[in-house]
Amino acid sequence: MALQPAAPEHAGEATAAHVPAPGGVQPPTALEDRTQPPAHAVTFNSVLRQPGCILLSTAAVLGRLPLGMVPVAILLDAHSLAVGGVLAALYSITPGVGQPALGRLADRRGIRLPVVAGAAAAATALAVLSLVGSSSGVPAAALIVVAGMACPPIEGSIRTLWPRVMPDAAHVRAACALDSTLQEVVYVLGPVLAISLSVAASPRAVLATAAALTLIGSCAFAAAPACRRWAPTRRTSDWLGPLRPSAMRFLLFAMVFLGGTVGALDVAAVAAAARYDNGWLAGALPAGFALAGLAGGVLFVRYRPRLPRHQELPVAAAAFAVAWLPLVGDVGALTVVLAVLLPGLLFVPLLTLVSLALTDLAPPGTGTEAVGWLSTAIRVGLAAGTALAGHGAGSFGIPLASAAVCAFVLSALSRPARRVWLEDGTK
Structure with a gap:
């Protein structure tokens, strides 16, 4: 779901074998043009040794960790499993509404604006939710919708940056695999952290921690040199x-x-x-x-x-x-x-x-x-x-x-x- 030997400077940028037809319509052979495999296999270690990659990957994990934490915290904080299940599902589905819009803003205005603005809105909603609780009815649902829709577009942004950060197509391929693997870490580690913190403190403490992680991870991601240098096409x-x-x-x-x-x-x-x-x-x-x-x-x-x-x-x-x-x-x-x-x-x-x-x-x-x-x-x-x-x-x-x-x-x-x-x- 490898690239040409000369990777484009931006994700999605046209190459000689990838030139959109007039009017922006993609030629029907787009998937068939990529017939050459990478010259060599690349490990995660060689990807992480590239300048700025550790910062980007670490910040991306921190910024996305709430996606694995918040649904569990909502379930544990709600007064009933039925209500908690609906609210947790609401948080899980609403990023699907906000991500394309924030991604389009990133493509047109730069990565930093939607990442920081989305993080600020999502963190604020989660912080307020930690005060009013998941059992507050309509206010809780509204806050959860805001927190979900405003999730910063870190996933799309980091994949846009890989061709800029990595030296060749083989490294881009491995970097995409690294990011897909780190997403699994988010959904394995997030629930474990949420349950552990709920036992040690409370579910609302999990929501407050998720708010802090959203803000810290997203701001660190936006402050990375690769994000500061990136400009829209x-x-x-x-x-x-x-x-x-x-x-x-x-x-x-x-x-x-x-x-x-x-x-x-x-x-x-x-x-x-x-x-x-x-x-x-x-x-x-x-x-x-x-x-x-x-x-x-x-x-x-x-x-x-x-x-x-x-x-x-x-x-x-x-x-x-x-x-x-x-x-x-x-x-x-x-x-x-x-x-x-x-x-x-x-x-x-x-x-x-x-x-x-x-x-x-x-x-x-x-x-x-x-x-x-x-x-x-x-x-x-x-x-x-x-x-x-x-x-x-x-x-x-x-x-x-x-x-x-x-x-x-x-x-x-x-x-x-x-x-x-x-x-x-x-x-």
Whole structure:
């Protein structure tokens, strides 16, 4: 979800093999042009040794850590699980509304303004929420909406900066894998910190801490030299922005189903815990999936691609879909735990390849907004997958089906026989 040997200065900037057609329409062969793999594999250590990378990565983790902390704090602070669940879901879905808008502002006015302004608004809302509590009704819901929509666009910004910070395409590829891996850290470490702080102090202390981390991490990110030096790419005004190429829209459509696999997994884990009468499965399966994702990111950077990009992406998606098969059927509790590690292992590599394809397809000067739309698509899928899995009694067939549709769309997107799908509908 590697780049040309000469990486563009900005994410989404055109190269000789990536020149938008008149009117901003992407040529239908955009995914097929990237046929050369990186000259060599690059490790996380070599990425982190690049000037400014440690600061950017550390600040990005701190700024995004509240995304893993706040839903748990809301659940623990609310007067009932039902109310807490609704409010936590509200916080999880609202960044999907705010990220594209803040990303567009970053592409047009620079990264620092939306990152700092978004952090200030989100931190203020979380700080006030820590005072009034999650059980305050409408005020709590309003504060949660503000906190979610104002989440600073760090994810899109850091991926926009990688081609500027990294020396070559192989390092850009590894940097994207590093960031995808660090996102898994956020969703593994965040809940652990939230529960630990809630036990030691209170859920409201978690909300106050999340407010502080949002502000500290985002300001440190905006103060990084790479952010200060970055300038927007001039481009023709287009209200569709990164959504102009049909290939981009199909890619984002596929990501709804990728998000659906993760959303369905959480429900399937609860159902498995009830089916096997082992409560620990409810937490062990999502945790195992996320931890396997960390390992997958580490292994991915050591893999030297031998397939052209337009084959690498659908092959990874197909492998991810097949990896869910062992979970379908009547298997033991321990087998379920071990089986969920395989799709988890493939999740971060697939997400990384998607991110690279997104950068290829985004018209010049729209890279940050494009990542915002990626976040939106995945979050919509998470919500839909959770809802469908609930109606499907928590069957593992739901994530399997969702992953299969994702693989089919990505396969059709990249095949020359489906080239008409990549056109803008004008022919």
